[in-house]
Amino acid sequence: MNGKRILKEMTPYKQGKQMHEVKKEFGLERIVKLASNENPFGYSNQIDKYLSAQLPSFDMYPDGYTSELRTAVANKLDVNEDQLIFGSGTDEIVQMVGRAFLYPGVNTVMPAPTFPQYKHNARIEGAGIKEVPTVNGYHDLDGMLNAIDDKTNVVWLCSPNNPTGSLIPKDDFDAFMEKCPERVLVVLDEAYYEYVEKSLQSTISDRFSGYNNLLVLRTFSKAYGLAGLRIGYGIADKALIANLDVVRGPFNTSSMAQKAALIALDDDEFLLDTTSKNSNIKYKFQEFLDSIGWHYYDSQTNFLLVSTPKSGDEIFQHLLENGFIVRSGDGLSCPNTVRITIGNEDDMKQLQDIIYQLHLDISKER
Numbered sequence: 001m002n003g004k005r006i007l008k009e010m011t012p013y014k015q016g017k018q019m020h021e022v023k024k025e026f027g028l029e030r031i032v033k034l035a036s037n038e039n040p041f042g043y044s045n046q047i048d049k050y051l052s053a054q055l056p057s058f059d060m061y062p063d064g065y066t067s068e069l070r071t072a073v074a075n076k077l078d079v080n081e082d083q084l085i086f087g088s089g090t091d092e093i094v095q096m097v098g099r100a101f102l103y104p105g106v107n108t109v110m111p112a113p114t115f116p117q118y119k120h121n122a123r124i125e126g127a128g129i130k131e132v133p134t135v136n137g138y139h140d141l142d143g144m145l146n147a148i149d150d151k152t153n154v155v156w157l158c159s160p161n162n163p164t165g166s167l168i169p170k171d172d173f174d175a176f177m178e179k180c181p182e183r184v185l186v187v188l189d190e191a192y193y194e195y196v197e198k199s200l201q202s203t204i205s206d207r208f209s210g211y212n213n214l215l216v217l218r219t220f221s222k223a224y225g226l227a228g229l230r231i232g233y234g235i236a237d238k239a240l241i242a243n244l245d246v247v248r249g250p251f252n253t254s255s256m257a258q259k260a261a262l263i264a265l266d267d268d269e270f271l272l273d274t275t276s277k278n279s280n281i282k283y284k285f286q287e288f289l290d291s292i293g294w295h296y297y298d299s300q301t302n303f304l305l306v307s308t309p310k311s312g313d314e315i316f317q318h319l320l321e322n323g324f325i326v327r328s329g330d331g332l333s334c335p336n337t338v339r340i341t342i343g344n345e346d347d348m349k350q351l352q353d354i355i356y357q358l359h360l361d362i363s364k365e366r
């Protein structure tokens, strides 16, 4: 068989350890997963109420145009309905961008480290990849502009960036868009938008002041707590959306995901509760890390990238044996770090106790 040659050099996405595997392996009663930036407070209870009363009919194909949710999102963001595209998670929209805009002979520019799916999809499409190292976790936007050449089709910006957590300041973003050639598609991934401090958040209308080459990505997986349902969306000029729509599968988001997202979008109270708890708990965790002298990166998200006195893998393993699954930075091109999702208050207290003990043990060894 003759698939794309690059497939021989690549591996499928390796997911974090599943909770039941870890329980069994270490004989633990309870496991806390702080590895994938999911919402520790669940999701809007309006969704359960609705679904238990009236499930969508599973024998029918979903509405491929996602009409109801499309209208609701368009109203909420004050954009036109033809400026939106929905995907089975924003992961799928990343894939659509690759399929539509990347091919052998062109290249794509991205920060490093960042969300691995940009590179993964670009490699499959055979495009060249130009990675520009972040500086203290922040995008080097001038470096990225310098990396753009006449073969560049797509530039990826991730704000706040995963795994570092840093936000691209509004003025820096505007300056970047001013200087970026208009023929280059700029994808701005805002998966953690809802977690950004209100005073630093940019609205969609701020973003789109005159740019036809910008695609903004948002998701229901993170602050809305619907990672298991797989739904996210992109916002862009209608001509760009029309191009992406050609490569979109006809029924790419499920009826259930559409319905739940529609309800979630309306529950501002849940979102506010999630984001305010997150910022309080994150602040306390940062104070704790300060107290033991562990460095962390600026974060406008629900996770922290923490520098560790031993390799990320060793810290990961130790926490795992104590019932906490985090993400080792060693595999995310951030050696000697772990990425920790901010959990609920009790779990984070327990995690702090474990880290504190670990800190004492490591200090004694030295």
Ligand SMILES: *Cc1c(COP(=O)(O)O)cnc(C)c1O
Binding pocket: 037, 088, 089, 090, 091, 092, 115, 158, 161, 162, 189, 191, 218, 219, 220, 221, 222, 227, 230, 231, 232
């Ligand atoms: C989690 C995440 C996504 C993917 O979200 P889905 O909508 O669940 O596919 C995209 N980008 C970044 C930066 C993320 O962290």
